[in-house]
Amino acid sequence: MKPENVIEVRDVRKHFKVYYDKGHMLRERVISFYRNKYERREVLKGISFDVKKSESVGLIGKNGCGKSTTLKLLTKILRPNGGTIETKGRVCSLIELGAGFHPDMSGRENIYINASIFGIKAKEVDRRLADIVRFSELEDYIDNPVRTYSSGMYMRLAFSVAINVDADILLIDEILAVGDSSFQTKCFNKLKSLKEAGTTIVIVSHSLGQIEKLCDRAIWIDKGEIRKEGPSRQICKEYLDNMETARLERAELEYRMQLEDEKKREEQRKEEEKRRNEEEKKAKAELSVRRQEEERKRREEEARHQEEAEREQRKREETKRRNASCREIATQCGPDARREGKGIVQFTEVKMLNEKGEECTKFCTGEDIFIKMKYISEQPGLKINFAIGITRSDWVFCYGTSCKYLLNGFLISQSKGEIVLKLKDIHLLKNTYYLDVRIQDEENEKYDNIFNIIEFKVLPVAKKDVGVLLIDTEWNVTK
Amino acid sequence: MIQRIKDIYEYRDMVFSLVKRELRGRYQKSVLGMLWTFLNPLCQIIVYTFVFSVIFENNMENYYIYLTVGMIPWTFFNEAVGQGAGSIVNNADMTKKIYFPREVLTIASVTSKFVNMLLSFVIVFLFIFISGIGVNPAALLWLIPVMIAEYLVALGFTLFFSAITVYLRDMEYIVGVLMMAWIWATPIMYTLDGRSEAVITLLKINPMTNIILAYHDILYYKVIPSIGALGIGLLVGFILLVIGEIVFIRLEGNFAEEL
Incomplete structure (x- = not known):
């Protein structure tokens, strides 16, 4: 196992025997002992992937493609028929909520039972009890029997236990749809903060939005094989496109x-x-x-x-x-690039340049960035507007502007043209960013939109500024 | 095997909380609550005493003490194996969705019955004091190894049956029939005195015979049980446990698929 990995899956195969008429009864077993008819259904046909420490990975794919089976294999509920799975650290699975809850016992007692099934010591629960109760928002009801709870309260309690478990690896199967929307948001934020604290997360979900927001990487499983893996935004997009084509x-x-x-x-x-x-x-x-x-x-x-x-x-x-x-348009093109639009006016070249006019994708806070864009137009004389957007690698939209506001009006397209945008002493701090470029008509209709066309980095500066952007500051001792 | 035992030990808190859940849950809703722990064996003993001292006359002194001393441990064994056989099947939802050493469910089931037995011993001592036959404090200490031996035997059998029940649901009923016969193959309602050598040998194959005899020695005859027999009882218990666990491990891999 490589030191940076916490999960290593190598060529894992799994098949189920699907009996045509399976008998658990002795009579049936004896009668059909030698001629039990069954179909061997290959669920996983040899998949391999790694998950690094504190990475979050989403598994996506159609119903029955094997993603839940993969998760069950990771938790050791199922055993693979071939291949190996190695995990490092404590694995906790949020597959079943409220396991072992007894309706006649109080919420507090049930927390202990439920947690113990996840392999958590009573002492540890003592320590986390306040957190769990607070998270569930059930302070007033915690000593009532669970049977008096509404189903929403029940699920909130169950989820609070599961998510307050200290695990190195958290496996989640389609359970974020718990409670009302404010509780869902809370759960989602909790997962995010767990991720930031270094927990490795593997999640199965059909909600691609969640995966895009939470996961660094997505693995697309199709008919028991890995079809593609990569940055979650790109894979989700491709998966959606594929689903759409199929539809x-x-x-x-x-x-x-x-x-x-x-x-x-x-x-x-x-x-x-x-x-x-x-x-x-x-x-x-x-x-x-x-x-x-x-x-x-x-x-x-x-x-x-x-x-x-x-x-x-x-x-x-x-x-x-x-x-x-x-x-072809951008030599610095990032892996995530995606294009749409009517295409009457099109980009032919997009370049990111530094102050010396050299192509560059690494900048320091405070430097200038030049974006040089060339275009062609099938119909000269159209009113057009150039716009750019900058998105941080965790998909926070940082900045957007268009020339409509700066030039006090629209440009009139030539059959061929070039425009340069200067971003003066950028205030962005250290991170990876994506550049979007657009040509629009007067109604903001897309002529040519290219998302994530260039991936660029802002390098750390000597000053100890942290956060999203640089703010000019001044300290004054006034007393 | 050692890794497994470590794993199970790691989940000891789960055993505790499941035992607690079972005991609390079992009696919380009924009116008489915890009293049923005592009432059930008590009624059984009254019936058997009536049958064996009034209908079939016998001249044993304090027969009801003899019966109680054997019946309470047997009730534990009977419930542990009889109900424990379904411990995995009845928790199928949990088994299919969450990882934990599967033995935990069986261990918890047997242990909760064991705790029940300890509580029922109140009846045993109550009877002993009412009858005025008294106890031998030196012998009383030997109850501990006897109980441990019985626990091991019960756990061994339950592990074996609970794993098989997953694949063969009939096993629960087969176990029921087996237990019904088994009680007569154990000297609970009769003594070994005056039986032929062959019958005694036959009965001694039953691992429960030695254990029930030891209970009788300690509480009815007020003597220290034969150390040799007790040693054998413990050894047999341990061997049964190992066999049960080996079978369990062999079958455990496919639980989630079979359930």
């Missing part, structure tokens, strides 16, 4: 199936009509002409639908192509 494909398929059904029905009707027409050929001649016309109209409509689907497909491909093109 569209499915919708298209369903649409096509529907079309086919309609065609079949149509043919049946036609045949019927033919028969009827033959019978009443002459009398209904005019009618059949009209029917044919309708038929033609319907065909036209079908063709239009087809065209629309194709257009949709083209659009998606275009988006894909454009995301890839971020790298």
Whole structure:
């Protein structure tokens, strides 16, 4: 095990035997001893990943892809059929809340029972009791039997015990949806502070928002294999895109199936009509002409639908192509870059320069940053507006501005142009930041938006300034 | 194995709190509460005494003391094994969702029955004082190793049965039948005096025989039990525990999947 890792998973495989009709009864066991029919379902087909100390990792994927199984393997509830799992330090799992609660016993007594199931000594609970009760906000009810609690109170108590456990590794399975929204926020903030205090967190959730906010890294599991892993924001985005594509494909398929059904029905009707027409050929001649016309109209409509689907497909491909093109625009392009917009006006080059005019992605607090942007416009003469945004690596949006306010109006696009923005003696403190650049029209409609196009670092300065930004300060001794 | 025992020891607080939960939870809602701990064996003893001294006449002096002294420890064994067999299955939710050494559930189940027995011993001493036969303080000390031996035997069997019950739910009922027969294979309601050599040998295969005999020696006959028999009892208890644990470990890996 590498020293910086606290979890190492190597080529772990897991399959379940799914019995067609499983018998626990002796009779069934004896009868079907040699011919128990079962299906071997591969849930994990060899996954490997590491988690470093105090890192937080999100597992995402579709239902049944194996993420909860992975978590259960990490807690040692399940054993892998192949491969190894190593963990370092105390593992605590928030998979089941309120385990062992006895309805007739008081909240206080239940705290001890519940905590002991997590492997916590009574002495430790004594020490944490005040914290747990305070966190649950149940001070007035803590000595009442748990059966008198509302379900929300019950879950709050259970969650408070689980989250106040001192663990090195915290495994969480889809349980942040507890209580009312203010309690949820509280839990979320608690998790964040645990993370900052150095607890390693592995979380399974379908709420990608939570994962983006809480996790440094995301692992996307698909059909028992790791499909991709990386910065959580990027992976979540890709996962969403993929889900959307899958949904569209499915919708298209369903649409096509529907079309086919309609065609079949149509043919049946036609045949019927033919028969009827033959019978009443002459009398209904005019009618059949009209029917044919309708038929033609319907065909036209079908063709239009087809065209629309194709257009949709083209659009998606275009988006894909454009995301890839971020790298061509900016040589300093970060791994997270993502692009969207109508594309009538487009960036062709984005560069970050230092005071000497050299390309640079490392700056000190107080230096100037120049952002040089080149663009082309399919239609010259459009009103356009340039905007930039700076986001810190933990997704705090730090600063945004647009030239509309500085230049007192919109720019008129040329077929080709260049614009430079100077950020004067930046006040940002040490951290990693992302630059977003945008071209918008007068209604803030996107022409070309590129998020996270450049990742840059602000280096620490000699002064002992800490926090988000530098503030000019002056100390005066007045007495 | 040693790592496992360390693991279980780490979770000793869980054993305590589960025992507490079981004892508190069991009697809190009933009107007579804790009294049931005494009433249940008391009624049993009254019935058996009636049957064996009035219907089947016997000329044993203070027969009801003889019966009580054997019946209370047997009740512990019976409940521990009979109910402990389902200790894993009945806590399936916990077992499937949280990691802890699974033995803890079984140990807690047996221990809570053990505590019940200790409380029931109030009845034993009450009877002894009412009857006026008195106690031998020197012999009384030997109750401790006897109880330990019984605890080990009970835990060994319960570990074995509780692990098997996960895979074979019938086991709970089979254990019920087994316990019903077992009580007659143990000298609780009768003595070994005057039985043939073959029958005595047969009965001594039953690990509970030595233990119940030791209880009789200490409390009914007021003598120090045979040290050899007690040693064997402890040894057998220990061996049964090890066997039970080995079987448990072998089967434990798939608990979460089987439940």
